Amino acid sequence: MDPADAAEMIGEVSEENGGQDAVNRFRGRAALLIALIAAVLAVGGLGGGNATDDMIINTIRASDTWAFFQAKNVRQTGYELAVERLEDELATATGAARAPIAARLAAYRTQIARYESEPDPAAPHDPTAGEGKRELSARARGFEAARETAMARDDNFDWAEVLLQIALVLGSVAILAINRAILVLSAVLGALGALLVANGFTLLVVLPF
Numbered sequence: 414m415d416p417a418d419a420a421e422m423i424g425e426v427s428e429e430n431g432g433q434d435a436v437n438r439f440r441g442r443a444a445l446l447i448a449l450i451a452a453v454l455a456v457g458g459l460g461g462g463n464a465t466d467d468m469i470i471n472t473i474r475a476s477d478t479w480a481f482f483q484a485k486n487v488r489q490t491g492y493e494l495a496v497e498r499l500e501d502e503l504a505t506a507t508g509a510a511r512a513p514i515a516a517r518l519a520a521y522r523t524q525i526a527r528y529e530s531e532p533d534p535a536a537p538h539d540p541t542a543g544e545g546k547r548e549l550s551a552r553a554r555g556f557e558a559a560r561e562t563a564m565a566r567d568d569n570f571d572w573a574e575v576l577l578q579i580a581l582v583l584g585s586v587a588i589l590a591i592n593r594a595i596l597v598l599s600a601v602l603g604a605l606g607a608l609l610v611a612n613g614f615t616l617l618v619v620l621p622f
Contacts, residue, residue, distance in 0.1 A: 440588050443596050447584040450603040454577040457610040461570030464613070467563035475556035482549040489528035489546070496521045568620055569613035576606035 499518045506514055531545035541552040583599035586592070612618050 436591055439591060439593070439596075443584055443588045443599075446596065446600055446603065447581060447588075450577055450580050450584065450599070450606070453603070453607045453610055454574065454581070457570050457573045457577065457606070457613065460610065460613050461567055461574065464563045464567040464570060468560055468567060471556045471560035471563060475553050475560060478549055478553035478556060482546055482553060485528050485544075485546050485549065489525055492521050492525045492528070496525065562616070565616055565619070566613045569609045569616075572620070573606045573609035573613060576602045576609065580606060 496518060499514055499521065503511060503514045503518060527545065529545055530547040531543045532548060533539065533542035533544075536542035541548055541555055543549075580599045580603035583595050583602065587596035587599055612620075
């Protein structure tokens with residue numbers, strides 16, 4: 414083997430080693446990207462689970478509160494009908510018979526007012542504290558608003574999970590195929606998924622879908 418052949422062989426070995434080093438670097442970066450995407454996916458999964466729990470809990474609370482509201486409304490309606498009847502009786506009553514009718518009428522009207530609004534004395538400035546229809550209605554609407562917020566969070570986490578799962582698959586394919594374009598696409602989808610996870614916690618942007 415002459416010096417020229419030796420030099421050529423050394424060059425070929427160097428190129429092979431250099432190429433293998435480049436592949437190893439590529440795979441290392443791809444593995445790091447996949448690890449980051451997996452971590453974001455775990456965080457998003459936790460947020461999505463909490464959002465789902467909040468949706469269920471607030472749906473149940475709103476339903477129970479509206480049921481209590483309807484029960485109060487039925488009782489109030491009964492008293493209102495009784496008041497109409499007593500007003501007719503009072504209009505035709507005379508003498509001593511008027512006093513007990515008037516007393517019952519006043520008591521029924523007081524009860525109707527209590528059904529309409531009965532604030533909690535311990536929290537006079539809280540419109541949701543109390544057992545009257547007005548307070549129950551405000552409380553139920555608060556639960557419904559919390560449910561809608563949880564649904565908005567859950568939508569973000571759901572879409573984030575889809576994008577992050579696809580990003581993980583593409584990242585794995587990129588490692589096997591040693592394809593930089595696929596890895597870039599994986600990184601882009603992972604970044605979008607991460608933004609959706611962040612938005613799921615903050616709700617800074619309303620999703621158009």
